[in-house]
Every structure is written in structure tokens, then in C-alpha cells.
Amino acid sequence: MSINPPLSPGDKLSTGAESPGSLAEAAEEVHTAYTLADSKPPLDEEVLKVENLTVGFPTDDGLVQAVRGVSYTLRAREVLGIVGESGSGKSVSSMAVMGLLPRNARINGRILYRDRDMLTMRPNEQRALRGEKIAMIFQDPMTSLNPVHTVGDQLAEAVLAHHLVPRRAALTKAREMLDLVGIPQADKRLKAYPHEFSGGMRQRVMIAMAIINDPDVIIADEPTTALDVTVQAQILEKLLEVKDAVNAAILMITHDLGVIAGMAHRTLVMYAGKPVEIGGTDSVFYQPRMPYTAGLLGSIPSLEGEGEDRLRPITGTPPSLVHLPSGCPFSPRCPLATEVCRETEPDLVTVGEDHRAACHHSDRLAEAEDPTAFFRPDAVRAEDEGDEAEGTPGTDGVSRTDEKSEEGR
């Protein structure tokens, strides 16, 4: 039975509320916001620990160093945001956790689920964990949902793959999950096919699928990129709600800092396969200590700003992961780069409480009134202006000279 008319490609961004004849859906969209402040705080219990993960892909051109030493810890009920431009290794590092990398991938490091290393456990043990205790939500539900089976059948299958229960019990669980993710008339919706759902509602089905086996970790890889901003906000709120309902942790992967601003307890910024800054989201957002993070923050459109203040994109492109430049991989694009940056790649070091950054000149960001101003088109580059560039930009973006660094001379 058709609940909503099938979607045409142009309808992809429509919300459930826009679908004709779905008053219940419209009512559901008038909801109260569920924010990080409302959500339950993280627990001390560590559920996932990734240690010095590296992933390389041999190709005809050489080894693609897609992930070059990623480490993080995820506690129960914690949301960790992983952010970085396209190609920075976000998906490959999470696919490694899910065991979904191609056979030729060279993986090293440790991926600990509750102290058990998933990289060394037997394949059947891995399979038991993945999909059950560690679940994934992808960007495009249509690639993960089977178009010829009803949503109810697919949700029930997800239960039956991991549990010896009667089919009827699996369907009951499926209905409960649809209720939980805010899909109205769950009984009817169980019998609908994926194409009968709007984009936002399909992504809710994916969330239901991810939580149906009571996971400890939900990996959400760009889960809202294909949705318009209103639906995106609703889906993110729903994710926070279900996190608390099932006590799971969330790894939220996105290229958009705005997505994790209100939703992640901690934020990890990746560049060229490496974490370059990690810390509490407030520290990373309000006191960025790595120019790339500052650049990303400056490239979020600001509603208040005007003209050049509205958007300060980072110019240039990320480096080749086969032929990485020497030194800091961000140096060709960095307005603060000096000689030392081109010679030595900086390590991730402590720059504050629960805050680490990989930058030779992170002190200069700490001193700046507005760290994003380094990326203004009229800002003075360290290389071009020698000593003068050692100044710190004020909110006007104009460099002022008040102290000198060691490497700049």
C-alpha cells in the first residue's frame, strides 16, 4: 500500500511535512528541539578506542596514504564529531572500524571495542559485532535500503541476522523503532517500500535500522548531506534523542562544521589523513589552535557579516595523498606558514585542557582576537611580510606586530 506518492528525483529534498495527505507527518514536524544540553551526558565507560590507525591503498601511482595515524576514544553516550574536507580520510577511517574496506587496504594500528582489538579478532567475531554493537548510517539511504523489500521486512531481517527470535517479535521491534525515530503510523509504514518515503523519512528508517540491535556505537557518515537544512536539523535532533534512548555513542562524520556545532561533545578535525586538532567542541570552535580549523570556521557563512566578512574560504586544494609535501601538509595553503612548517610535520600536542593541536604556530592563533581573520583575502601572509607577519590579526583582519616567533627569522 502506498503511504506517500513515489518520489521523483526533484523531490529528493522534500520533507515529510510537504507530502500530501500526511497530516500526522506534518504534526510530527512541529516538534520541540532536542539539543545537546537536553541530552544525557557521556558516561565514563569507553566503548571504542582507535589507536594510531593507518590505512594505505596500493595503486599504480604509489601508495595512497588515506589515513595516517588516527587516534580517538569514544565513551558511552558521547558524540564525537569528525570533520574535514572531502578526501581527508574520514570515511576510510570509519570503514576500517566497520570492516568494510577493500581487501587490498593496508590497515595498521588498533581498533578496540571494549578492549578487544577488532583488527585481530576472528572474522566471525567481527561479523557478530558489526551491524549489531557497531552500526552505521550512510549518507544515501537508497544505496543501503533494498528497493524491492518493504521497510518492515528489512528492519526485521536486521534483527534476525543477529538474534534467534520469531519473525513476529522482530516485526514488533521494527514497529517500536519506527515509533522511536518519529515515523508516524508505524504499523502502515512497515508495509511500505523505501521509495514511498521522503528523503528525511528514509534517513529516519536508516536510523531505526542502526539502533534496532541496541548498538553501543553508531557511526553516521554525512547522514544529512543530501537533505535540506530544516530536515537536516530534525534528523540530527532525532539522532541525539535515540542516542539517549539506547545509550549509544555517536561518531558523527561531516565536511560541515556547522553540522556538529550543536551536536558533538568533542570534535576531531582531520586534514590529509591525520587529526590536526581535537578537543571539546567549545574549545575547538571558540579557541581553534590549528589554522586549518580556523579556516573551516571562517568559511561557515555568517548571517551577521557582510561582503567579505560573510565567507572566507580556504584557498587551494588538499595535497596528493600519494606524494605528500614535506613538513606540514597544510603549509601550501596556510597563511601562517614559515620555514619550519615546510621542513617538519608538527605533532599533535596539548594546547589546553582536553585540547590538542598539530601546529608549529598554534600560539599565534591563541593570541589572535579573531583567528579566522588570517584567512581574509587582505590578511598579510607570514611568508610575504617577514617580521610583520608575526603580528596577530585583530577583528579587522589587519596584522599587528607585537611579538616575534623563533622560526620566522
Ligand SMILES: Nc1ncnc2c1ncn2[C@@H]1O[C@H](COP(=O)(O)OP(=O)(O)O)[C@@H](O)[C@H]1O
Ligand atoms: N579503495 C581505494 N583505493 C584508493 N584510494 C582510496 C580508496 N578509497 C578511498 N581512497 C582515497 O582515500 C582518501 C580518503 O578518502 P575518504 O576517507 O573517502 O575521504 P572523506 O574524508 O571525504 O570521507 C581519498 O583520497 C580517496 O580517494
Ligand code: SF4
Ligand atoms: S604548522 Fe605551519 S603550515 Fe602547518 S598549520 Fe601550523 S602554521 Fe600552518
Ligand SMILES: [Mg+2]
Ligand atoms: Mg566520506
